[in-house]
Amino acid sequence: MTETLLIPLSLFLLANLLAGLWRLVVGPTPADRLLTSQLFATTAVAILLxxxxxxxxxxxxxxxxxxxxxxxxxxxAFVRRTSPARDAE
Amino acid sequence: MAEISGLSWTGVIRQAAVLGGLWLILTGADPGSLVVGVPAVLFAALVSDFRGRGTSIRIVPLLRFLPVFLLRSVVAAFDVARRTLAAGLPISPGLVSHDLTLPPGASRVVFMNTVSLLPGTLSATLKGDRLTVHVLDDGRDHPAELAALEKTMAGIFPGASRD
Amino acid sequence: MAWLASGCLLLGGFFFLAGTLGLLRFPDVYSRLHALTKADNVGLGLVIAGLSLQSGSPAAAGKMTLVWLLVLVTSSSVAHLVARDSLRRGEKPWSG
Incomplete structure (x- = not known):
């Protein structure tokens, strides 16, 4: 029974990911756009599994x-490249 | 604890056990992989011990915290789900300052990461010992919750209590 | 067991949906970070729990648990880095 769920669920996750890409389009800040890459990574991991x-x-x-x-x-890499002056922490 | 020129054998054995377990998981315990795996694990265990003292962790408090963490993560996810699905977007975010008692190091890093996974809190910045936490609902008693979590962390990392 | 596995998978899918809704609906980068780090991580955890129950293979379950731990560590660290970066840029948290 669980077997029949695998494909519909991965399609659902894919649709979910595509919807999330809207944040990549509208931003507004670079950090907002980076969030889509976070979403992409987690969703891709789930779909692959x-x-x-x-x-x-x-x-x-x-x-x-x-x-x-x-x-x-x-x-x-993103944070290191774009971050303004970093103070020591 | 036998220490030979800065090398602690119990440390090496423990490290080898952890790395060996990791190797078995990654390779699906394929016996053929052990030709490479055993030397690699032993070498890594020796080298990592030379690098300096590791962080010691108390197993019992860790195991006791694990179910709490899992449960509260699920609560955090439900909390976010409830807020995103509600019509009026019920959030009242804010920034909360918290003075850390955990010393810099592993315990502090784990604490800050855990804060971000628990309901309504996100570790934002750290200046000196002052952690700024972004919260989704500024009406909650965050200082008390953060202090309690810090106490739990100090129990897991025995080297981490400063008083 | 099959019911439990299916339940985990469905609830996992629900949390992924919640994460994306939060990413789209929440008003600023900080609250969006909350939504992603919490909902998607638990969503992935539940998908992995469901798959582990379904496959019944300890090797597969072990590797997937390792993947989950890795995602937990990275996404909570990333959330902190992004929030810190945004505050330094003077990005004000949304309020009211």
Whole structure:
């Protein structure tokens, strides 16, 4: 029964992600746009894990792991590049 | 605790156990992977111990906090869901200052990250020992909640109490 | 067990929806961060819980739990970095 949920759920998550991209269009600040990349990373991880189960492709779980890591790198790079003078912390 | 030229063997063994577990999860416990895995884990455990003293964690308080954390994360998600679905967008955000008693280091980082995952609070900035928290509902007793969470953290990280 | 797995997956999907609604409806970057870090992380956690129950494989469950922990750590750190960055830029939190 759970099996039949996997594909509808991943399609739903995809639609959800596309709706969230509106924030990328309207911003207004660069930080707001970065939030979409956060949304993208988390949603992509969920969709990959659903497909790993549905298609019996365990390698997709490793892809999900890499996505989870990349999300962090993107955001740290963003903040380091755009941040105004950083005081010591 | 046997210490040979700054190397603590209990530390190495503990680190090797953690890294070994991680290796088994990542490789799905494939026996063939152990040819690379065992040397890699041992090497990493030795090197990471030379790097300096690690952070010690008390297991029992951690295990006691885990279900609380999971439950309150779910509460946080329901809280956000309720506010986004409501017609009038019922939020009254604000900034709350909190003076940290946890020293700089792992316990403080874990505390700040945990704050962001619990209901209605988000670690915003840190200046010296003063943490500014963005809150979704400024009517709640945030100082008391933050202080209680900090006490829990100090229990998990024994090296972290300053008094 | 199948009911529990399905329930976790559906509730997980609901939280992803809540996160996106928050991202679209909340008035400033700070409150949007609240919505994303809390709702999406729990949504992913529930999807992973449901999949772990469904697959019944400890290896798969272990790896997915690891993925979840990684996402928790990164998204809460990112939330802090973005909030800090925005405050430094003088972005005022919305109030009332």
């Amino acid at each position: 659903l497909h790993a189960e549905w298609q019996s492709l365990p390698a997709l779980r490793d892809v999900a792991l890499v996505f989870a890591l990349l999300g962090a790198v993107t955001a740290v």
